[in-house]
Amino acid sequence: MPELPEQSENVPHDSPAARTGLLEGSGWEGRLFSAGRAEPGGGTADAVAPATGRSLGRVALASIEDVAAAAATAARAQVEWAATGPERRAAVLRRAGELFEAHADEIGSWIVSEAGSIPPKAGLETHVAAAECFEASALPTLPQGDVLASNEPRWSFARRRPVGVASVIAPFNFPLILSIRAVAPALALGNAVLLKPDPRTAVCGGVVLARVFEEAGLPEGLLHVLPGGADVGQAAVVDPHVGVVAFTGSTAAGRAVGRLAGEHLIKVSLELGGNNALVVLPGVDVAAAASAAAFGSFMHSGQICMTTGRHLVHESIADEYVAALAEKARHLPVGDPATEQVALGPIIDATQYDRIRTIVDDAVAAGATLEAGGPREGLFYGPTVLSGVAPDNPAWTQEIFGPVAPVTTFSTLDEAAALVNDSEYGLSVGILGDVGQAMALADRIDSGKIHINEQTVSDEAQAPFGGVKASGNGTRIGGPTANVELFTETQWLTVRPDIAPYPF
Template sequence: MRIYDLFVNGRWIQPETAAWIENVNPATGEVFCRVPQAGPKEVEDALAGAYEARKSWGKTLAKEREKILLRAADYMEANAEKFLPDLIDESGSSYVKMSAEIGSCVDLLRTAAGECSRIGGGVIQGEYHNHLSYYVRNPLGVVVGIAPFNYPLFLAIDKVAFALAMGNTFILKPASYTPLSGLVIAECFEHAGLPHGVLSVLPGSGKTVGDALAMDPRVRMVALTGSSEVGRKLAQQAAGKLKRYSLELGGKNPMLILKDFDVDKAAELASFGGYFHQGQICMATSRIVVEAPVYEDFCQALAEKAAKVPVGDPHSPDTIVGPLIHEKQCMVLDELVSDAVGKGAKLLAGGKHEGAFYEPTLLADVTPDMKVFYEECFGPVISVVRAEDARQGLALCNDNEYGLSSSILTNDISLALELADEMEAGMVHINESTVVGSTRAPFGGVKMSGVGRENSSFSAEEYTEVKWITVQH
């Protein structure tokens, strides 16, 4: 049984109170390592250290911050094979998914390194003679990041890297299901030579760690990827202290398939978007709206693909669908499927599970009176909805409180662009899946899917504040 330390202010320590997270492998149900939980003392030590280090780190030259981020990227890339097995065991991610996630993290670190020297300002035309007017971007200070379990490495390092690049100090709270991912990030930055106090990683409960960090006046911003319920609570906490916050929340992402698009290609894109990583992706293609003339053919094509999706050992390179993060999520999916079938939906594939492994599931003839039409599944369940035409299809896509990612499949690009303008989502992908990522593009949603944007210069705007300066000569 491996036992880990906490990373507080750049040092590995054992917490004052002996409390542990039993890190369970969702594929086997067995505990494979123990990670200490941070308590009040570790939270206070991390806050004090980050607050003290914020001034010196904020004044560190951009080229020095860039070097550290590049060294962290190099270390992660060189040690990817070492990290891979444990990260698969922790999250239930397939070999393919986790390998790609580590590679994306390396790319992201290098993208963030490039942003260090791009932190911009500008000169404003003076109001008077001999009047200099300009603005600069400064780091916020102490930033807190709260990461989810589904892409635990990428969605944590996405916050850490850009916040550090902008000159902020950072405290990371990884998800309780996946604490080890946060310690991997700490190891990379330790070997990169990050100064003490600039980064701490605090696994632990939301009440002891998350709430304490969000409410502390020394923290200037909280960045969360998580559920809309948690996001609403955090926004209220932050607003009460006039803190800045960034929220990347849930999604019930629609794919609109029009009658002129190839049915087999549509089924291929839908299968990837809905079943990859067991559907545990905020951008998962969980609602598919299909124009009537190709509806039946599409349902048949997707049902055939769903039946062939490889399910099994996440360590196997052939596996696409591994275990859900916890067996109890299967009960949630069972209830949604049962409700839909009871109200007239057709179960064309799946609908069963063994342990935490849920079969790729396809529901046809889904209507808005069914829970699965509106509720986020966070599992390998795809719902198909019939639309009489493109306009009704768009209305069905927009009929949801979420607005993260979306997809439009059609050969009529003019119509696609018109529909994209009216799609109520933070991201619209034409002739692609809803699951599309880039370390350089603005990532985020509208409505109940969140507030703010991540990646590249868009993160720079989130993690800095503008100061206006004038000089009268």
């Protein structure tokens, strides 16, 4: 993944001076960016900083009726947008990318405050958001299909057509990236979009995108931002105007979305959870491995679908590795990223915090040893290392979605492969050490992504992203091939010079 930017030494990220330009003075508070509706049907709610509990502003919430109105408007606007020349669509996407760059500090300040992110992670999100738009700007001028062979005296084509209206449902953890990675290619390929951001990050995962595309010159009616709960998400799946759903979130929620999409025969992409393994081979540089592992498990307090959730360490270096990782954990500062220079910010809310604490308590009760970490005051949870974790331990079998590094050992590559694959998830795997051994192991692993001599958290705008098993439904997002496949349909078109003769 791109290198994290340095933390700014300028104005505090929580100050009004850090949030001017794109949102300041735009009248975004209480405004529903959809179909010109001034009054949100779902009322308003506070955007809350999880580090302090302080209100950052008032966010408009959508109702089911708002979703229906937005979908109808989007379907009407999409017809003209699909007929718009590729040069103009590309220009809107390029301008959006430039705006993400120009307003990176302001947008980043919201990611820090509203999502509880450290500033370098916020900088990564704005960088990737711009990259996603620049990558998407190349999509309108890609070849639109294929010329096919035919047994008849005719021309035969398979051409790609926009799906129509795309629903994008995005989570809280990387709110900007996980929204824009679907919104940008969907728009570029001639679709309209309904975006339902997580209400906990509705500004940096929703309002920001609406404002960027307003300023980028996107025609009205093509992007609707609809923050809300599960009922709003359900409405955005089942509306008859919707042609594709791009969902990122938990496996449990994804199964519910998949069932709805199946019942209504809606094309759906499910990018779900992961309990990702990092395999540490014998002979590895233990200090370097512990550094990679700490990043994989503790980045954004472990609230990433690609987080390193299982550490498989060769028995010959296990004690040294656990000691090095625990030492890293004990010295990583935890606190409010808006006011302090820290490595870990807050957990998003009390429900997730309590889940992390319960799993760690149950893991210790089941025989694991707490080497470092544990709960702090408020919504802060220290980077945690657990050793002696058995394969049936809850910290090993469950996706924790917190800053917890469970460690177990293996003796052979056969055992390592079996341990990696013995999971319902299959999103991302990292292998550290000898490349020859790593290649042999990689060929035996079921995972959507494998990274040799990297940890498990990695993504790029031009690369296909997705998992297998309970980590997704086999679809991919990212890169031209995957994005065209997801956000367009194939239409067979034939042409004859004259009306064909028929026996009737």
